[in-house]
Amino acid sequence: MRIAMVSEHASPLAAPGGVDAGGQNVYVAHLTEELAARGHEVTVYTRRDAGDLPDRVPLPGGAVVEHVPAGPPVTLPKDELLPHMPAFGAHLARAWARLRPDVVHAHFWMSGMASQTGARPHGIPLVQTFHALGTVKRRHQGLWDTSPYERIGIERQLGRACERVLATCADEAAELDGMGIPPRRISVVPCGVDAEHFHPAADTGRTPERRLPHRLLACGRLVPRKGYDQAIRALADIPDAELLIGGGPPAGAVDTEPEARRLTRIARRAGVADRVRLLGAVDPDDMPALLRSADLVLCTPVYEPFGIVPLEAMACGVPVLATDVGGHRDSVADGSTGRLIAPQDPGAIADAVRELLADERLRRQHGRNGRERVLRHYTWARVADAAEQVYRLTLADHAVQTATATATV
Incomplete structure (x- = not known):
């Protein structure tokens, strides 16, 4: 299966821990690695945020990261990236005209927006993972929410337009239902953890001296x-x-x-x-x-x-x-x-x-x-099992919809 991962601000090459580098980076990196190990052809599209980055970076497991020119090649807060998504989407449309993926998996709402622009001309099915929802952020942060005003409306439109939404937990699935996204198109696929790296016997590495009991x-x-x-x-x-x-x-x-x-x-x-x-x-x-x-x-x-x-x-x-x-x-x-x-x-x-x-x-x-x-x-193998199943269901549903549309013409 040829899989396009789109993660506009969260590159799998970035080290987690920065203001805009966290769980999404880890998710995209490990899911990509696991899918590539299973023989899938995976390309991750992320925004070029430095001028000296190569166009394409091969990953050890066989996947590739492609740096997309969209806006200035400097680090920008993710909440300032919306004006650059049309350029990101146009790049995807050109890339996918040359080599069409079987399925696109977008991560975060702006990735979904760009992916929709890139996928629509070629009839490519789109799977969306939001990782965080604007409705939840605005509810908790109120006036401190720095997300673009358009975010919630775009998320609602994306959820209704894409073939499948992957929620990372039951709480998010309920929130998506409340946004009017049909439950039959919502699948829960959680984040995972590298259970070999994170292990009870992991006694290597440096730790600060303990000062109290x-x-x-x-x-x-x-x-x-x-x-x-x-x-x-x-x-x-x-x-x-x-x-x-x-x-x-x-x-x-x-x-x-x-x-x-x-x-x-x-x-x-x-x-x-x-x-x-x-x-x-x-x-x-x-x-x-x-x-x-x-x-x-x-x-x-x-x-x-x-x-x-x-x-x-x-x-x-x-x-x-x-x-x-x-x-x-x-x-x-x-x-x-x-x-x-x-x-x-x-x-x-x-x-x-x-x-x-x-x-x-x-x-x-x-x-x-x-x-x-x-x-x-919660191993990455189990997460990849679930993601693969969703991709296959999405492809099957898309084939039926395409055949039905062709028959009615």
Whole structure:
């Protein structure tokens, strides 16, 4: 099968942890790798954001990344990319006139917009994964939402026009249903985790020295919605514990990040500055060991479209305390692999953390259960199985629709 992956701002070549580099990059990279290993011909189209990038970059597994000229070849915030999507789509239309893919899988709403422009002239079926929905973002961020005003309308139009929408969790599927997208065209295909890299025996890599009896760890992009401030405030009621936060710019520059400065101020006001450490960007090779060094991994965002960190922790056999939002509701089994608690409630975080830290045997059982859950549901092989099935259904449905349309002419 010839598969075109379109990911306008999230290149599989980018290192996760930046403001616009996170779960989508990981998803596209690993799904592409897994599909290529199965013999599919996969090309990932992403925007050229530097002048010295080659037109095409072969990946080790056989896939290719193509850098699309759309706007200036510099890094731009994703919320400023909308004016450049017509050029992106026109490039796709030209590329697909030369070599037509069997199916296009678009990642994020602007990728879907460009993919629709590229695919429509050639009758190529389109599968859409939003990764995050404008309706959810606007609901939680209100006036702080920097997304283009047109986003929600375009997402609704895309969802109704494409052949299939892949939601990453049940919560997103329900949101799509509420947007008027027919449930029969929605399939849930979650994110995954590399269960060989993230493993309970992952004892290689560097980890910061432990200073207190208990270590709590939070990881991800250094942005307000991740809720690190809630974990810091909870720390005031969790004695003998340190909180490490991984993510953002490199360690030497983390103090220049506005969100890092805000979190530092909160820690000082809460009287826990001596127990909070901002690690900055963590080398991917060190991440499994860092997770394994924690007694408990905290994932406390206000909202979360999916959330890969809980999977990484569970794959390493570490229990997870997560807010009861979005994809956490699917991945974290409350009372089995960790705990789900209400968002924006430092008191609930503190109560649950103290309970888990007091029971080492329970934590170990949660860790074992988490690893088993990952192997059953969240390996990249299982994600690719589900994506392949959707592609084949999409192609079959498209063939029937094309034949029907031809017969009625």
